[in-house]
Structures are given as structure tokens and as C-alpha cells.
Amino acid sequence: MMRSSPFLRGTALAVSLVLSAPAMAGGYAKSPPAQQSNEESRHRTLTNSPSYVPIAALTATVQANHRARGLLQIEAGLEVPDAQLRRRVERYMPRLRNAWVTALSVYAGVNYRYGDIPDADRIAEVLQEATDMTLGEEGAQILIGMIIIHGD
Structure with a gap:
């Protein structure tokens, strides 16, 4: 062997x-x-419209007395009827997310007082301005699905 x-x-x-x-x-x-x-299935669709572009949740830190007190979370999407602009929105998504998070951080730091109810109209205005400025044109309308404050 x-x-x-x-x-x-x-x-x-x-x-x-x-x-x-x-x-x-x-x-x-x-x-x-x-x-x-x-x-x-994690990405909930708010509408069956083919012109709707979902956005992953946006967050900003809420501060009070020089320390983080909570988290502002927004669920939203964009309604973009123009197909050419919709393709541009998809290409610009990293820039748009940066503009939205920056705008939300400014809102959370300047306009929002911890403990108050967030102003949905003001948040929509801030996000819409950031969208229009980033794209360089109007035509993509921000739609807010939910605003949540997670407190500590």
C-alpha cells in the first residue's frame, strides 16, 4: 500500500x-x-405616477444648549413631469442630496427650536429652493411625505 x-x-x-x-x-x-x-419594498412609493422620483430619507441634527438633542428626519420625493428633467434629476441626485441636507441643517440650527412642532411649509420652501438652485431651473416639485423629530 x-x-x-x-x-x-x-x-x-x-x-x-x-x-x-x-x-x-x-x-x-x-x-x-x-x-x-x-x-x-423598503422604498415606499407615495404615488403610482411615472413622474415621481423617490428620495431616501433626509436627516439633520437638532441642537439645543450647545449639544445634539435629536434628529430631524424627512421622507420626501420629487414630482418631475418632464422626462428630460427627470433624467437630469437622477444624474444630479448626489448634488441634490447635499443641497437638501445642507438646507435641513440650516433649518434645524436656525429656524427650529427644540421641542416645537416642525414647520412643514417652511421645510418644503427650503427644500424647494435648494432643488431649484441645484438644478438651475424650476420644474421638479418637492413632495413631503413625513416629518419626524427623534428626541433623546
């Missing part, structure tokens, strides 16, 4: 693992269908 050396056994094991790695990785490359549908 022939005996193999530990080196040959180790090499054979390494070769078999390397050859089976693509097959094993293929099973893990895609998430199960249940997880994919859960991730897609």
Missing part, C-alpha cells in the same frame, strides 16, 4: 478547494429572492 506525504495531501486539498470555489461562490453571490423583495 502506498502512503502519500502530508505535502501531497495538503496540495490536493488546496487544489480541490480552488476548483470548487467558483461553485461555492455562485451560491452566495446573489441574495435569496426573499431578501431582494424586502430591500425593494
Whole structure:
């Protein structure tokens, strides 16, 4: 009976693992269908309109007495009837998010007093101004779905 050396056994094991790695990785490359549908369902649609562009939640820190007291969270979307402008909105989304977060931070730091009810009209104005300024034109209307203050 022939005996193999530990080196040959180790090499054979390494070769078999390397050859089976693509097959094993293929099973893990895609998430199960249940997880994919859960991730897609996280983005709630406020309307079935084809001109609606959802926006991921926007947040800003609420401060009082020189310390963070809570978090202002906004759920919103854009109504963009013009298809060309809608494509531009999708391309400009990082710039728009930056403008919205900056505008919300200014609102939370200057216009909002901790403990009061947030002014939805003022928030909509601030976000609309940031949208128009970033895009350089009007035509994309901000729609607010929800405003929440998370306090500590």
C-alpha cells in the first residue's frame, strides 16, 4: 500500500478547494429572492405616477444648549413631469442630496427650536429652493411625505 506525504495531501486539498470555489461562490453571490423583495419594498412609493422620483430619507441634527438633542428626519420625493428633467434629476441626485441636507441643517440650527412642532411649509420652501438652485431651473416639485423629530 502506498502512503502519500502530508505535502501531497495538503496540495490536493488546496487544489480541490480552488476548483470548487467558483461553485461555492455562485451560491452566495446573489441574495435569496426573499431578501431582494424586502430591500425593494423598503422604498415606499407615495404615488403610482411615472413622474415621481423617490428620495431616501433626509436627516439633520437638532441642537439645543450647545449639544445634539435629536434628529430631524424627512421622507420626501420629487414630482418631475418632464422626462428630460427627470433624467437630469437622477444624474444630479448626489448634488441634490447635499443641497437638501445642507438646507435641513440650516433649518434645524436656525429656524427650529427644540421641542416645537416642525414647520412643514417652511421645510418644503427650503427644500424647494435648494432643488431649484441645484438644478438651475424650476420644474421638479418637492413632495413631503413625513416629518419626524427623534428626541433623546
